[in-house]
Amino acid sequence: MLMGSRPVDAWGTTRPSPHTKSLPADARPRNRTLLLQALLDGPQSRADLARVSGLTPTTVSVVTAELIADGLIEEVGRKPASTAGKPATLLAVEADGRHVIALDLSDDDRVEAAVVNLAGKIVARRSIQRSGETGKQTTQAVVRLARELSRTLDRPLLGVGVATPGIVDDRGTVLTAAHVQWTNEPLAQRVSSALKVPCYVANDANAAVLAEYRVTGGEIAGGNLLLVRVGAGVGAGMVIGGELFVGDHFAAGEIGHVVVDEDGELCKCGRRGCLEALVSAPLLAQRLAAVADGDRAQLLEQAGRHLGKALATLVGALDLSEIVLSGPMDLLDDRFRIAALETIRNRTFPAVGRHVAARFSSLGDDGVLLGAAALVVRHELGVV
Numbered sequence: 203m204l205m206g207s208r209p210v211d212a213w214g215t216t217r218p219s220p221h222t223k224s225l226p227a228d229a230r231p232r233n234r235t236l237l238l239q240a241l242l243d244g245p246q247s248r249a250d251l252a253r254v255s256g257l258t259p260t261t262v263s264v265v266t267a268e269l270i271a272d273g274l275i276e277e278v279g280r281k282p283a284s285t286a287g288k289p290a291t292l293l294a295v296e297a298d299g300r301h302v303i304a305l306d307l308s309d310d311d312r313v314e315a316a317v318v319n320l321a322g323k324i325v326a327r328r329s330i331q332r333s334g335e336t337g338k339q340t341t342q343a344v345v346r347l348a349r350e351l352s353r354t355l356d357r358p359l360l361g362v363g364v365a366t367p368g369i370v371d372d373r374g375t376v377l378t379a380a381h382v383q384w385t386n387e388p389l390a391q392r393v394s395s396a397l398k399v400p401c402y403v404a405n406d407a408n409a410a411v412l413a414e415y416r417v418t419g420g421e422i423a424g425g426n427l428l429l430v431r432v433g434a435g436v437g438a439g440m441v442i443g444g445e446l447f448v449g450d451h452f453a454a455g456e457i458g459h460v461v462v463d464e465d466g467e468l469c470k471c472g473r474r475g476c477l478e479a480l481v482s483a484p485l486l487a488q489r490l491a492a493v494a495d496g497d498r499a500q501l502l503e504q505a506g507r508h509l510g511k512a513l514a515t516l517v518g519a520l521d522l523s524e525i526v527l528s529g530p531m532d533l534l535d536d537r538f539r540i541a542a543l544e545t546i547r548n549r550t551f552p553a554v555g556r557h558v559a560a561r562f563s564s565l566g567d568d569g570v571l572l573g574a575a576a577l578v579v580r581h582e583l584g585v586v
């Protein structure tokens with residue numbers, strides 16, 4: 203991960219310190235970010251931009267000229283005139299002004315990759331099967347796939363984003379990822395030096411919650427969002443007060459090994475009844491395949507209750523009301539969602555529980571990929 207010495211928030215975005223006097227040179231990236239962020243909400247005229255950003259018309263004119271020259275925004279037509287004056291020119295983010303390569307390693311047996319534009323739209327996809335390779339071989343496969351995709355691009359590459367289960371620090375080093383046996387793997391650094399572009403790496407649930415937060419436009423009450431990712435493992439990503447919450451050791455949301463049934467199935471960690479041993483996607487698929495159709499509902503409801511148990515303390519302690527479930531949509535259904543929601547409500551203080559809502563991700567199976575892309579956009583352009 204490429205990072206300067208300026209203060210860094212939980213997203214890794216450099217921010218001006220409130221304790222240092224703002225100099226004109228410091229204002230430039232901030233002004234670019236302000237205007238780009240405003241234009242992500244839709245096309246606007248220079249006068250509109252001055253009004254919503256609080257910048258002077260002269261500054262807006264200078265900064266938008268720079269952004270046009272950089273190919274990040276473009277003139278897209280005229281705003282209908284409300285008075286007899288000349289209609290104003292509308293500006294918009296140039297969706298394909300930059301492309302991002304995103305990789306999703308959350309599946310047990312394949313790596314999903316995509317080229318994503320600045321509007322968060324997937325413009326190309328590629329997928330490779332994993333055949334049990336681990337450690338350095340996995341890193342090599344990630345680099346190879348990113349390089350292959352970069353050769354297909356006809357637009358400037360902004361960077362590479364990678365999402366993986368496991369614990370990832372703020373420099374893009376995977377501290378531990380059991381499914382591919384990575385320990386202290388400097389993944390961002392390796393991809394970045396191979397492709398000569400910035401690379402950012404995040405935990406898959408953290409990437410998915412970032413994507414989900416992005417599609418809401420950050421308009422969630424209190425800016426709090428909890429996303430639960432059911433994949434090869436089970437993990438949660440949290441946005442608290444508009445910021446990704448990663449905890450003291452980058453392991454916030456690692457709920458997979460919370461014990462929810464002391465007599466439950468044996469977990470690979472050696473204990474019994476961990477959430478992951480009861481609700482992970484491969485195990486759930488295996489169990490659903492082994493039962494008669496009539497027993498599916500019961501099995502999914504039970505899995506939902508297990509998840510609800512693990513989430514109740516988290517939701518109760520933090521007073522979170524917006525929960526998003528992300529996972530294979532052919533596996534999870536409404537019975538799972540409702541059982542989880544009812545369990546949370548039954549196990550929390552009513553003043554908290556009655557406000558809790560749980561829904562499936564609006565991004566379907568692409569949430570992690572789009573989150574990996576959003577990570578790059580957030581770091582490089584400073585926008586959500």
Ligand SMILES: [Zn+2]
Pocket residue numbers: 458459469470471472473476478479
């Ligand atoms: Zn366990």
